[in-house]
Amino acid sequence: MPRLLRLPERGKLLAATDLQGNLGDFERLLTHLDAAGPDAWLVLTGDLVHGPDEDTFNHWPDHLGARYRDESPRLVEAFIEAQRARPGRVHCLLGNHDHAHIGGPATAKFHDDERAALEARLSPQGRARLKELISSFPLVAVGRCGAVLLHAAPGAAFDDAAQLDGLKLDGYDDWHFSDFIAEVPLLGALLWARAAKPAQSQRFLSAFGGTVALYGHDIVREGYDKAGDDQLCFSTSFGLDDKAKVYVELDLAAHYPDVHALREGRELLKLW
Numbered sequence: 001m002p003r004l005l006r007l008p009e010r011g012k013l014l015a016a017t018d019l020q021g022n023l024g025d026f027e028r029l030l031t032h033l034d035a036a037g038p039d040a041w042l043v044l045t046g047d048l049v050h051g052p053d054e055d056t057f058n059h060w061p062d063h064l065g066a067r068y069r070d071e072s073p074r075l076v077e078a079f080i081e082a083q084r085a086r087p088g089r090v091h092c093l094l095g096n097h098d099h100a101h102i103g104g105p106a107t108a109k110f111h112d113d114e115r116a117a118l119e120a121r122l123s124p125q126g127r128a129r130l131k132e133l134i135s136s137f138p139l140v141a142v143g144r145c146g147a148v149l150l151h152a153a154p155g156a157a158f159d160d161a162a163q164l165d166g167l168k169l170d171g172y173d174d175w176h177f178s179d180f181i182a183e184v185p186l187l188g189a190l191l192w193a194r195a196a197k198p199a200q201s202q203r204f205l206s207a208f209g210g211t212v213a214l215y216g217h218d219i220v221r222e223g224y225d226k227a228g229d230d231q232l233c234f235s236t237s238f239g240l241d242d243k244a245k246v247y248v249e250l251d252l253a254a255h256y257p258d259v260h261a262l263r264e265g266r267e268l269l270k271l272w
């Protein structure tokens with residue numbers, strides 16, 4: 001799988017992000033995808049896996065939004081099945097949580113080591129399928145419509161999309177994530193950046209030939225946040241009340257010159 005996913009020049013794109021083991025939200029997305037027609041694509045912008053631990057589920061804090069169980073093992077299988085049933089039209093980009101399973105630093109939101117916690121729930125075959133799946137995840141998706149999709153804020157200092165192919169993805173298993181971000185700046189920012197200044201996003205979008213960056217990684221309680229003229233940070237699942245969850249639907253044959261072209265009720269849609 002190439003590290004840069006090129007979107008088709010017509011049809012629809014459904015973009016969603018940060019499911020973190022929420023199977024119900026994924027099934028809802030598939031309903032929207034199938035309703036959008038046979039040439040619609042679904043691209044998740046990373047963090048497919050790693051949800052709340054059992055203790056958090058039992059003492060659910062308000063700030064985590066709608067309560068759900070971490071069904072990462074079933075979600076991985078459901079994602080593989082969704083790809084099989086819709087060849088070439090279902091994708092997930094690499095997020096920092098996913099990266100932990102293929103050589104990235106461990107994440108520690110709900111467990112000291114979420115990589116170990118999830119892999120302990122899987123059979124040897126399940127672990128192999130998880131790693132094979134995540135190894136296939138592209139890092140960035142681009143379309144002629146102007147959209148550039150990535151996991152975190154577009155702060156990485158790329159000059160050219162071809163630099164994606166030179167990034168070393170593995171070998172960071174034992175690193176602390178803060179060292180990873182500091183010492184591996186391109187990949188570190190691509191997977192972990194929480195904000196990007198206008199000059200950074202302009203440089204990033206120019207490197208990838210797009211006009212609007214779509215990403216998740218952070219939680220936006222209201223569903224989406226437009227930063228400057230060219231960034232949309234949105235939240236489809238993790239950390240939100242159901243009524244606030246947002247996915248993005250684009251016409252791939254259209255052109256979106258800036259983030260203000262994305263309108264509530266047209267491109268910015270409620271998951272539920």
Ligand SMILES: [Mn+2]
Binds near residue numbers: 217
């Ligand atoms: Mn993330």
